[in-house]
Amino acid sequence: MATRDNPLNKSWITSSTPATIIPVSSSAGTTDEPPAKRAKKSKPKPDVVYSQPANTGSGQNTLTQLVYAINYLKSNQNPMRLQELAILTDTPLMTDAALLDRFKTHDRVVHDPKTDLYSYRHDYAFKNKASLLTEIQRHTRHGGGLSVRSLKETWKEAPQAIEELEKEGDVLVTRTVKDGQMRFVFWNEVRPDEDKGGIPVEKEFQDLWHSLTVPADADLLKALASEGLQATAAEQLIPKLPQGKKKGKKGAPRNRQSRITNVHLKGEVDLTKDYVAPSGSQK
Numbered sequence: 001m002a003t004r005d006n007p008l009n010k011s012w013i014t015s016s017t018p019a020t021i022i023p024v025s026s027s028a029g030t031t032d033e034p035p036a037k038r039a040k041k042s043k044p045k046p047d048v049v050y051s052q053p054a055n056t057g058s059g060q061n062t063l064t065q066l067v068y069a070i071n072y073l074k075s076n077q078n079p080m081r082l083q084e085l086a087i088l089t090d091t092p093l094m095t096d097a098a099l100l101d102r103f104k105t106h107d108r109v110v111h112d113p114k115t116d117l118y119s120y121r122h123d124y125a126f127k128n129k130a131s132l133l134t135e136i137q138r139h140t141r142h143g144g145g146l147s148v149r150s151l152k153e154t155w156k157e158a159p160q161a162i163e164e165l166e167k168e169g170d171v172l173v174t175r176t177v178k179d180g181q182m183r184f185v186f187w188n189e190v191r192p193d194e195d196k197g198g199i200p201v202e203k204e205f206q207d208l209w210h211s212l213t214v215p216a217d218a219d220l221l222k223a224l225a226s227e228g229l230q231a232t233a234a235e236q237l238i239p240k241l242p243q244g245k246k247k248g249k250k251g252a253p254r255n256r257q258s259r260i261t262n263v264h265l266k267g268e269v270d271l272t273k274d275y276v277a278p279s280g281s282q283k
Contacts, residue, residue: 079117
């Protein structure tokens with residue numbers, strides 16, 4: 001009678017081999033969690049704004065590299081060496097002859113042969129508060145103010161200096177209505193000095209002035225009439241014409257000359273008369 005093999009009698013299993021149990025830590029998260037949930041716990045990717053183009057450097061085009069180098073020179077307030085500019089902008093200014101020639105001949109690039117330094121030529125030349133006020137005075141006398149943005153490009157501390165000059169009463173500043181940012185600056189020709197009569201208006205009168213409202217065009221004449229005033233000829237309202245097509249006048253009928261045909265019968269038959277065919281004649 002055949003007997004079934006007992007798996008415990010195999011030669012590779014000995015009674016001296018103890019059974020061991022390997023504990024699984026619950027923090028590992030490999031046995032209790034499904035594979036789909038474990039895949040979600042992968043390393044998070046860094047935030048990438050896909051709407052903004054990636055910075056690819058100065059590019060390969062000569063004109064692009066030229067603009068890149070000049071803009072960097074403009075943002076730097078101090079003069080720079082050509083080697084330093086080429087390294088910081090990653091442009092071949094030292095090896096590309098065509099690019100170097102365009103750079104040196106640019107109207108905004110200034111080269112100092114004594115120091116061999118390059119700088120950007122701004123619209124204005126000032127580096128302190130006193131020279132800034134002189135520049136504002138010079139332009140205001142010609143009938144215009146200066147843009148605060150352009151002044152900031154020349155000197156980064158220009159906005160702070162303008163605010164100080166405004167508090168001292170030397171300049172007048174126009175600001176945006178939305179956020180109060182400075183836009184243009186003008187020289188204050190009338191200083192707030194009691195001897196010169198340029199004292200500032202009291203706040204009470206400023207509030208009264210701003211509280212006044214101008215009536216609408218339709219009520220303007222009534223408001224003037226109630227105060228015993230009369231509008232000038234330039235301010236009178238012009239009545240509106242009725243909308244629609246304008247009917248033009250009909251012109252006199254033209255006497256058109258009739259065209260006479262059958263000119264070969266001229267002299268034999270009077271073509272200006274109407275003739276009636278005689279009765280019984282065939283048409």
